[in-house]
Amino acid sequence: MKAKKASDTAGYTSAMRAIANLAPKDKKYLIDPFSIEFLPFPWSLTKPLFQAKLFDPLIYRFGMKAPDKMVGFPGMTALACLRHRYIDDQILLAYEKGIRRFIILGAGYDTRALRFSLPDASMLEVDHPDTQLRKRKILQKKHLQPSCRLEFAAVDFSQSWSEELFSHSYIKENTNEATMVVWEGVSCYLHEADVVNTFETVSHLLKAGGVFVFDAFSAELMKPDTRIEILRKMRDFVDKKGEPFYWAEDEAPLKKTLAQYGFKQLDSASIYDIAADLAEKESLSISKDEILKYLAMFRCQR
Numbered sequence: 001m002k003a004k005k006a007s008d009t010a011g012y013t014s015a016m017r018a019i020a021n022l023a024p025k026d027k028k029y030l031i032d033p034f035s036i037e038f039l040p041f042p043w044s045l046t047k048p049l050f051q052a053k054l055f056d057p058l059i060y061r062f063g064m065k066a067p068d069k070m071v072g073f074p075g076m077t078a079l080a081c082l083r084h085r086y087i088d089d090q091i092l093l094a095y096e097k098g099i100r101r102f103i104i105l106g107a108g109y110d111t112r113a114l115r116f117s118l119p120d121a122s123m124l125e126v127d128h129p130d131t132q133l134r135k136r137k138i139l140q141k142k143h144l145q146p147s148c149r150l151e152f153a154a155v156d157f158s159q160s161w162s163e164e165l166f167s168h169s170y171i172k173e174n175t176n177e178a179t180m181v182v183w184e185g186v187s188c189y190l191h192e193a194d195v196v197n198t199f200e201t202v203s204h205l206l207k208a209g210g211v212f213v214f215d216a217f218s219a220e221l222m223k224p225d226t227r228i229e230i231l232r233k234m235r236d237f238v239d240k241k242g243e244p245f246y247w248a249e250d251e252a253p254l255k256k257t258l259a260q261y262g263f264k265q266l267d268s269a270s271i272y273d274i275a276a277d278l279a280e281k282e283s284l285s286i287s288k289d290e291i292l293k294y295l296a297m298f299r300c301q302r
């Protein structure tokens with residue numbers, strides 16, 4: 001990440017969710033009304049357009065196609081929003097099953113503490129200090145109130161952050177409580193050693209039981225000589241933004257690593273499968289052609 005600057009990519013995923021809000025009924029699978037509060041500059045200038053309602057179909061059509069096409073990797077908006085919706089469902093399912101303690105690693109402008117009604121739950125958002133500072137300033141300025149107890153921990157995943165996290169008062173209390181850890185859109189920005197350190201840390205965080213949900217890009221993303229142009233363009237784009245990709249892994253070797261860290265009931269699903277399930281369940285029209293396909297979601301337990 002660029003020094004002294006909130007993550008641009010966190011701003012982009014927020015902007016993608018703002019666009020998804022405007023989808024027509026047969027394509028609507030994500031509703032995040034708070035996303036427009038976190039739009040990065042110059043997207044922030046378009047906030048009145050998002051609020052006007054009048055231009056929704058136009059902004060949606062333009063928003064789903066133009067930015068993806070301009071940067072050369074179409075389908076990124078659908079990928080990020082389907083991933084977000086999948087995790088939304090996993091959080092609500094965990095809550096239904098009795099989990100009340102949620103830890104969101106690399107939270108960015110995640111608004112689940114605002115959007116969901118989780119009155120007797122608590123949430124710890126862990127993120128890079130610069131991104132978290134911008135988020136907290138916006139929450140305060142806009143008087144945005146969470147529905148549950150919301151706490152923050154500012155760490156850098158490329159430093160020795162585990163000790164810092166384990167000394168946080170939120171982690172020290174209720175250590176016997178089942179927990180859900182979410183790690184969304186972050187693993188690709190970390191070096192392998194930091195990814196493995198995260199698995200080890202999460203394994204400790206879940207020692208009283210719980211669920212871990214995260215995503216990973218296919219290993220192809222990091223092959224220097226990949227023939228898939230879309231992946232090369234993605235890498236170039238994030239490089240230029242100062243948030244380069246360092247890690248990606250395929251499902252089989254990743255499940256092996258997770259098992260080494262004590263995770264079990266290892267489930268994975270490609271982003272295509274997630275789209276197909278959702279389309280069937282909610283009678284939506286989501287075509288594979290709209291989705292960048294090189295991502296899988298993982299869910300496991302301790």
Ligand SMILES: C[S@@+](CC[C@H](N)C(=O)[O-])C[C@H]1O[C@@H](n2cnc3c(N)ncnc32)[C@H](O)[C@@H]1O
Pocket residue numbers: 001007009010013014105106107108109110127128129131132155156157158183184185186189
């Ligand atoms: C693409 S954003 C994803 C944000 C959010 N989870 C979402 O899905 O919208 C990547 C997030 O990872 C965080 N991040 C990246 N590298 C990090 C690091 N070394 N330490 C802490 N956080 C980091 C950024 O601050 C940012 O919030």
